[in-house]
Amino acid sequence: MMSALIFCEVNVSRLSISARQRLYHYLFDLKTRSGRRFEGLCGLFALLSVIIIFVESGAGTQYHLTFDEWHVFVWLELMVTLVFTGEYLLRLFCWPNPAKYVFSFWGFIDLATILPLYVMWLWPEISLDYVFAWRAMRAIRVLRILKLLRFMPSLRVFWQAIMSARHQLVLFYSFIAIVMIVFGALMYLIEGPKYGFTTLNASVYWAIVTVTTVGYGDITPHTPLGRIVASVLILIGYSVIAIPTGLITTHMSSAFQKRQFERRCPNCQQRGHENSARYCNRCGNELPD
């Protein structure tokens, strides 16, 4: 694989720059129709490959697969890996700045999710011997789902809302963390290791599960005093449950308004376009993202 990469790099330097640019423009530039289509194709393929992994994972536990049935999944995975390897090499080849791509979030995800099969091929003794390694490879392959995040540019607004509310969120979560640690310590003291409050860590985990009203029930108070303390913690959690959402939604609506105000048509300078608008409603010019 290393040699293939070097070979590819050598080839790149020999090709004219314009060919790379044309390929980039054709395949990866989201402003062209073909670029958007290729992007959609890659996304669909990633989704399909994840569905195959889930089917494989479910089938492997429920039924005893015959050797032939396992072969189907191995061949499917081989095909998927080859396609994604091709996509990765194409991106490396076409990108204006390949190093930047390799060390970006997307480059890391694209590389990591094609590695499992190569690792299994190069060091077969790992995947045969260790159950953990087998699980790890399956878990890594599922991360292909992260490629779909490319289709959600609107999440940027959500992220901006979290960023602008970060002071209040940090304050709120710090306070809740202190409450949870204090109540965790109290319950560790009162209940003891008999009913699951074995360590301070387990007690704080219990407090998190309780305050957020998840309530698994794997660790629960059994002494009268413990139940009273737990009830107090539950009522505190009940009273503050909607505060983080309130903070995020308030900041999200102002982030939407801000974006609406700031986005300006590069042609006629008009502001106030809808967030979902892609063309200026006065002069028809394309709007910046």
Next chain:
Amino acid sequence: MMSALIFCEVNVSRLSISARQRLYHYLFDLKTRSGRRFEGLCGLFALLSVIIIFVESGAGTQYHLTFDEWHVFVWLELMVTLVFTGEYLLRLFCWPNPAKYVFSFWGFIDLATILPLYVMWLWPEISLDYVFAWRAMRAIRVLRILKLLRFMPSLRVFWQAIMSARHQLVLFYSFIAIVMIVFGALMYLIEGPKYGFTTLNASVYWAIVTVTTVGYGDITPHTPLGRIVASVLILIGYSVIAIPTGLITTHMSSAFQKRQFERRCPNCQQRGHENSARYCNRCGNELPD
């Protein structure tokens, strides 16, 4: 049963059109008082039949019913089936376009919920031998409750709200789905099959149950690292829990306003009637739905 249907069809062609129209007008037209009464009667009957099924289901497990007691339930079911068969044939006979009714949602529900007893009568060996078939018939009969949806025209506004918020809802649920798959894969890797994280599917199911704060507790993390990852997922879920409701309520209120603005009296053209108004408050004319 097939012959009865054919016979009925033959009869229909012989009758004058006006008789069918009159019957439709009298029984199924919701603009007439008798139509609304018949509709209400059918709804009440559907509700009663569902209550009977629940009593039967509960009694069958709790107590050992004698043969005579079972007979009561069988006779009740027979009566209910006959009444609904009559209603179905009446609708077939009266409807302006019977084919449209048969292939509509209501036609499908009306037909499906009368079939179990006929299937049991025609192929008694199914219902006697297979426990699953018995459960299936009971489950299908309970779908009669769906007939009550006819009484909830206001749900259309709710549906419109979901439709107008669908882009944001799809975006939100896609993002949450990606988060759940990534955390599911992580937990599958960390915890392993010892405490219920047997497959990727089970891990993602755990993530859904956790993010939404349901927290059954059938699958829970037990390793320290797993508990830390679970806590992070819980706090993410805690922060975003009210976002979908916020989206739906916002769009619902604008859907209500839009309907209020758009509904216009056909006589005096006035707009802005209350959503629950049935007559124009200026000229007394009936308003469109």
Next chain:
Amino acid sequence: MMSALIFCEVNVSRLSISARQRLYHYLFDLKTRSGRRFEGLCGLFALLSVIIIFVESGAGTQYHLTFDEWHVFVWLELMVTLVFTGEYLLRLFCWPNPAKYVFSFWGFIDLATILPLYVMWLWPEISLDYVFAWRAMRAIRVLRILKLLRFMPSLRVFWQAIMSARHQLVLFYSFIAIVMIVFGALMYLIEGPKYGFTTLNASVYWAIVTVTTVGYGDITPHTPLGRIVASVLILIGYSVIAIPTGLITTHMSSAFQKRQFERRCPNCQQRGHENSARYCNRCGNELPD
């Protein structure tokens, strides 16, 4: 006890009306300071008696009480019962219309919560033999806590809000009920009695516990298909969880505004007083409740 009641009634007819009126005015009229004090005293006493019952219930299970310790609780209960019997007779005696009091909600509660000890005294064999009767008496005595509702006149606004939102609430809960019954039937069909889905009733109970995000975990899906259906139901519940609260809070705020607008000073006719105001802020006159 019966004879005591008759005796009391006879006495009442002999006394002058004015004495009864004065006593009512002095003890039960909330417009006088002594009336409010007596009311507060009764409330405090009810609260204390409930706390004693909880201590008794907790002590009875945790420790083996000696005969002497039980005697303390019996004597305390005897004292409490005598005091409340006195209060009940006083109310009967003083009330302008005793029959109306007896058949009111408060009369029923006041009577029911003093009966257990008398029943135990008259038919001791009940309380000694049947564990259920013992539990029932304790449970009935705890209903004394309902007497504290007398101190919450503001709940009327809450009640008005629910009443004015009742159409939408009934619609919402009907729709959710239909969803829960349909999903319950589906899960009854898919999962079967192996993991707790024994009857349709249990399945619908599971659906209620799931949609509201309570998630006990006593009944959980175990088949892959069941988990998918459960996930869909969870996500539906997750999306609609805040709708009833939204409805109630909206109507509650308008109920508060309406009350603020409608309450009018009987002296200077000014409107718009604060909801918690007890005196007109223009002329100092007492405001109606």
Next chain:
Amino acid sequence: MMSALIFCEVNVSRLSISARQRLYHYLFDLKTRSGRRFEGLCGLFALLSVIIIFVESGAGTQYHLTFDEWHVFVWLELMVTLVFTGEYLLRLFCWPNPAKYVFSFWGFIDLATILPLYVMWLWPEISLDYVFAWRAMRAIRVLRILKLLRFMPSLRVFWQAIMSARHQLVLFYSFIAIVMIVFGALMYLIEGPKYGFTTLNASVYWAIVTVTTVGYGDITPHTPLGRIVASVLILIGYSVIAIPTGLITTHMSSAFQKRQFERRCPNCQQRGHENSARYCNRCGNELPD
């Protein structure tokens, strides 16, 4: 330790007042840069010491620590205790009014969290013999996390919001408490001790866990009637879950506005500064907290 304290006090009286004042100004006055830095250092140290306790608590249960590994934790704790003892003595020495500090919330926390090691050193038999004492010491040491509350002055606004909403909150929680007690008594009556409803207290604990949608599942109804009553309680809880948060957020936003209006620049008397502002945006003067 007592003698050390006395010695310290004696020293204080000998030193000139100005030295104490200068030290206070330098170390504890948050208006000076060095004061804020020292405060930050203490906070960071408290956080570190709590993390060490969690690592120690987790390590002690998961692995069998060798004697040497335990020694590391003991030495770390010794160091932390000495540092905090030094901080406590410094504060005692520098504070304008030492008695006020000692009996304040912070003085109590600062003292309590350094005591465990000294108790262990003076009465080693306690910590060796009793598991509970060992747990208690660890739990007390974790309270050092409360020192971080010093960095959250904004919580005062939150506290003001709770205070101004206290009438409505008390009313709401009283009503919910009555509902929970009544339903707890009902379930105690219906279900009985077979499935965990052993006492009235346990039943009310179950009601709290249910109404707040935590739903541990350690106590769950199993009889048909019990499940119906539980469903009613769940739906009541489902309808009122967001009311306390609504109350708090409403009052919090008005508390923020009030603070913004009331804070006035001591130099130019301008009002309406941002809540997070530390200097007047008109004249640059420092604003009061």
